[in-house]
Amino acid sequence: DQQVKQNSPSLSVQEGRISILNCDYTNSMFDYFLWYKKYPAEGPTFLISISSIKDKNEDGRFTVFLNKSAKHLSLHIVPSQPGDSAVYFCAASARGSNYKLTFGKGTLLTVNP
Amino acid sequence: SQTIHQWPATLVQPVGSPLSLECTVEGTSNPNLYWYRQAAGRGLQLLFYSVGIGQISSEVPQNLSASRPQDRQFILSSKKLLLSDSGFYLCARREASTDTQYFGPGTRLTVL
Numbered sequence: 617d618q619q620v621k622q623n624s625p626s627l628s629v630q631e632g633r634i635s636i637l638n639c640d641y642t643n644s645m646f647d648y649f650l651w652y653k654k655y656p657a658e659g660p661t662f663l664i665s666i667s668s669i670k671d672k673n674e675d676g677r678f679t680v681f682l683n684k685s686a687k688h689l690s691l692h693i694v695p696s697q698p699g700d701s702a703v704y705f706c707a708a709s710a711r712g713s714n715y716k717l718t719f720g721k722g723t724l725l726t727v728n729p
Numbered sequence: 730s731q732t733i734h735q736w737p738a739t740l741v742q743p744v745g746s747p748l749s750l751e752c753t754v755e756g757t758s759n760p761n762l763y764w765y766r767q768a769a770g771r772g773l774q775l776l777f778y779s780v781g782i783g784q785i786s787s788e789v790p791q792n793l794s795a796s797r798p799q800d801r802q803f804i805l806s807s808k809k810l811l812l813s814d815s816g817f818y819l820c821a822r823r824e825a826s827t828d829t830q831y832f833g834p835g836t837r838l839t840v841l
Contacts, residue, residue, distance in 0.1 A: 620772075648828040650828075650829060650830075652832075657817075657835070657837060658834060658835065659733075659735075659819050659821075659832035659833050659834050659835045660773070660819070660832045661832075662829055662830075662831060662832075665827070665828075665829055705772065705773065707773075709828050714761065714778060714780060714786070715761055715823045715828045715830070716763070716775055716778060716788070717763075717773075717775065717821075717830055718775075719765075719772040719773040719774075720772055721771060721772040722772055
């Protein structure tokens with residue numbers, strides 16, 4: 617049972633445009649959500665997070681939106697840059713779970729110059 | 730600053746051989762530590778986590794085990810490797826003030 621789903625395995629955008637990466641979850645106990653960026657043969661790098669008490673969090677070019685009723689979150693990158701090309705993972709944790717993270721399978725973002 | 734080290738960076742082992750991967754953390758005390766595996770084309774799967782010395786919780790029944798002999802050391806082991814143990818193994822620590830986990834550089838394990 618996949619509790620965190622990233623239904624788009626890949627996404628291609630032009631440099632300077634917006635990248636929107638989507639993530640859906642099924643476990644209503646999840647209350648903290650994170651996005652990670654990963655290059656091949658490296659560990660994931662934390663990008664941005666959001667608590668379930670918020671619906672938006674912004675950090676520079678990165679904004680995460682949370683729609684609790686739809687159990688959906690998205691990561692917006694504006695403007696997209698070629699260096700943003702990587703695999704992006706959505707992750708979630710539930711209070712009282714010892715902070716264990718459940719990950720989606722990732723979306724490969726390619727930003728074309 | 731807090732740093733996570735993983736050793737070795739890459740490893741090629743024959744089926745049936747033992748395994749020991751090491752994770753060490755600097756700059757923090759009593760961290761929550763986690764072992765994840767990324768198999769080819771898959772997401773990250775939690776294998777083990779530890780909230781303190783000698784305290785190990787297993788998430789997925791499998792051919793692996795974990796130990797935490799010291800506060801800042803987390804070890805992943807196997808007595809006999811299987812082909813299916815191949816993957817990218819990642820150690821992570823939890824930031825004490827949030828639920829955010831930060832990852833080490835990983836170990837690429839290939840079992841032949």
